[in-house]
Amino acid sequence: MSVERILEALDRHEPAALARAITLVENQSDGFERVLSHAHARLARAGARRVGITGPPGAGKSTLTEQLIQHYRAQGLSVGVVAVDPTSPFTGGALLGDRIRMESASLDPHVFIRSMATRGAHGGLATTTEEVADLLEAFGFARILVETVGVGQTERDIARSAETTVRVLVPESGDGIQTLKAGVMEIAYVYVVNKSDRPGADTLRQEVEVMLGIRRGNAFRHVAPHHAPRPRADGRTGGLADSGVGPSASPPVRPSAVWEPPVLATVASRGEGIADLAAALDRHYAYLEASGRLVERRRQRLAARTRAVLERAVQRWLVEATRAEELLAQRLDEVVEGRRSPYDVAAEILDQVKAGAAR
């Protein structure tokens, strides 16, 4: 199917065209940027919301995602899902049975689920994921859920492209408090302790709340005595009675000025806590709108995206239209033998690219 025909079919709202467009973008095949440009023009009027869902393997993210889909469908909202999976070189992603089942089970035309392979995508994975979410949004889905495994840098970049990010924890993973201590949980706006019918769930939830500084009482001051009390989302400041600081010490805060991440309990396998989660997502969106952060962050994301797209275009140009790859291959032996460094070779190639760029 030509790019032209894909675009026409997208305008006719054909799901098959959406699947083809996503494949085109994933593979960065000829014309993929035209498809994305076409989608971009349809974003502003779509008014969709994006939610990133992150957490360790086994936390129940897929089950939670399925429950959110059902919740939104009951409200008459269409849902697009992008699931980002690490692909093992030796399994080739064969163990992703759950997701495949999820995809084939979805016969509802108002639900579209896509698993993304991470093979070879490396640094560009965050950008490609965001672009696939763009395609879903432009197609008209009202809610876009982006599910990613892991707590790494790339995964956080992926989550950051959503307006709201949910971090899923489970009691038995030991992931909660240790991960918080390692400082890798800062991006979430909503925390969920899933499988909260298991032992240790309440403790984990309390630990996360303490770490997040929501509890301004003795527990919090005991854990982190050097922190100043932060204003709460409801406009009051916490722990004033205990700390002996009068209300005049803190200026009044508008309800929408600060977001304090809630820590929710769910049992996704039984659908428990899903309505609360959806409500928290709505509240966060309302907060972003009221505080002006929605517009501000959209601008930042578009700037970052344009920069990423430019960088990728330059890399492609480097590979396809210049002699960079050929020079790299020629010089490799000298580098391996220690006669030249990667830095000498890179500088030489860059000089040639500059000199030859106008040709």
Place this chain on the structure above:
Amino acid sequence: MSVERILEALDRHEPAALARAITLVENQSDGFERVLSHAHARLARAGARRVGITGPPGAGKSTLTEQLIQHYRAQGLSVGVVAVDPTSPFTGGALLGDRIRMESASLDPHVFIRSMATRGAHGGLATTTEEVADLLEAFGFARILVETVGVGQTERDIARSAETTVRVLVPESGDGIQTLKAGVMEIAYVYVVNKSDRPGADTLRQEVEVMLGIRRGNAFRHVAPHHAPRPRADGRTGGLADSGVGPSASPPVRPSAVWEPPVLATVASRGEGIADLAAALDRHYAYLEASGRLVERRRQRLAARTRAVLERAVQRWLVEATRAEELLAQRLDEVVEGRRSPYDVAAEILDQVKAGAAR
């Protein structure tokens, strides 16, 4: 200190110069590529070994690293450590107390420990980490330990730059079997179940071994009946008696041709299992040498590095020597207002870069 003086001081083997060189490289300050080129020329003759240590927060990686340091020091080997930490935007990495303690505790001149911040490094973090390891190797450290948190894409790229990677698991983290199922553990050559005095350690170790396909008996065939038996590291093939396949079905395998990752038990806090771990690391290195993979992988790494260095140099040139950033800023409003897409703008800027590159 000028780059010239840093290079002279490095040649005089001054630790202060090493610290300055690392800072220069981390910040990509003027002259950093000259310092790296200088280091590169000293790599081939150094003959150091690099070991990547990955695992979830709380697995005891730092304790294991400390024990390995002591083990190597007892053998008269010097040790350099690069610890890669995720830095929280709101803590600014303030919770990294353990590492800071570890660094200041090290008064041994034959040990050098450096924590790397991940702030802002994004896609370039793997390259920068490898470059800092280069500086340590060129300085003369015999063993370089690269410790990274997490199971993300970037973290795996970091671990991949080491000759041998160790994956640390703990019984209570739930990280073992779930992570294996998610296919994110494929990079390790040695597995360690740390805190193996805790309940569930033996079970975890067995599960990992089953998943790795080391146990060729009933347990393995039960779990993955579609897998063909793989040859074992000792040159025999496993499970033949059970499967009814005669020895002639598999060609003879040289002892060094295949590496089967061992799954070791340690209690790092008491130093238990450290000698076994060090022995496994030595065996893996010997395997890499004997099989020719050491040379082959070094070549692949240098090719990848040269490409990464070139890409980074091109990005810097784009920012510093062309009008790309200025154009980006000018066009941003049009993108935000939906009048142009990031793809149109990137294409326009790339055209201008090409046209103006020779100037």
